[in-house]
Amino acid sequence: MAKTVDQYFDDLQQTRVWRSIFRSGTGSSTLKRALAIQQNVFLHLFSTKVRTRMLSFSATWYLGTLTLGTFFILVGTGIPLMLYYHPSVPQAYADTKDLQFVVSSGLFLRNLHRWSAHAMVFLVFAHMFKVFYRGAYRTPREFNWVIGVILLLITLLLSYTGYLLPWDQLAYWAITVGSNIASAVPVIGDKIHFLLLGGHAVNANALLRFYVLHCMILPLTAMFFVAIHFWRIRKDGGLYSHQSEPMTVKATNGSATSGKEAR
């Protein structure tokens, strides 16, 4: 009797190599499924168990997950773009043109990067509005809201630094205007402007600094805070739902039991 695909997969999971990588073991018992999450370095940030109603579309509109999705797309398209782009004044604009008109699939990657960046900014704001209007920022989740605000700022800085890289007129003047806004900071404004640009005007140093910020410093910082953001979801009692609110109102309803309803 021929084996089904599922049976081949089961066999694979029994092999010594598989078992040495995934220690949680096979099977679909609650314990095994919880262990599969808990013993995975990436997934252990999340709760081992989630109520299915929390995974319904209406609970979150999946806005946070979609934001993460755009971030992955941006990393996945950004790294190939780095292979053709030189952050230097004579080459930057020409490389951008090459990516659009010469490099195979360059236009696709660049546009995917650009549209995902726009989508990410939109989704971050949508995610924050959803969290705000549902009241999911309240105790005990205040700190995760703060982390979220930091992530918003990093997202905007990533947009801003990426904007300069094509080195066209739009980029040049946008960064001229934007960096002059930084000069408006009291007392140290001109210093910030000088350090940000590595000079007094948008020039070779500014292009290189924005490139390093855009490709290294800001993405790594973002990943660091995203990790904390996800870890805090579990630590703060999972995704927010009205049922997870403290029972202060319902306690007056004659119910003697207080505290939290089961999530």
Next chain:
Amino acid sequence: MAEEKQGPLGDELSRRKFFTKLGLGSLSIAAVGTAAFSYQYLEPNVLYEPSPVVNTGKPDRYPLDSVTLDVNNGIYIIHSQEGYFSLSAVCTHLGCLTAWKQELGIIACPCHGSKFEQSGRKIEGPAPRPLPWKRIWINDDGDLLVDRSTDVPALARDSFVRI
């Protein structure tokens, strides 16, 4: 008397505290030093930026009552009845390059709509200050030179070059 009763353990603890403080103290000093050196590193000591002094050519390039924008250097060379003078073409609002509107006789910024007179005086718009006047002089070869890093008082006698 109380000090004498302190056993070797007490001495050990205070020595440990001392070394802990010593260690943390040195680390703090090293951290401050690292911060200072990092700041210095991020601040370039040499800038390969264009010289602030630019040669704008012979005065007869600029006819009487003309306003000429030098796009690459971000300045205007204006030949008025009083003489030649130079104006920064960089908007005092957020640093965009302004343009001379011949038909209106004004300098206008394309970014946020600031407007200036030919003398640099602000007419309207978000710009907080008038366009600054720049030092202008004639060198031995008879070329007009402008120092973009030096502001001079607007409409002052010395701010013009007369031939």
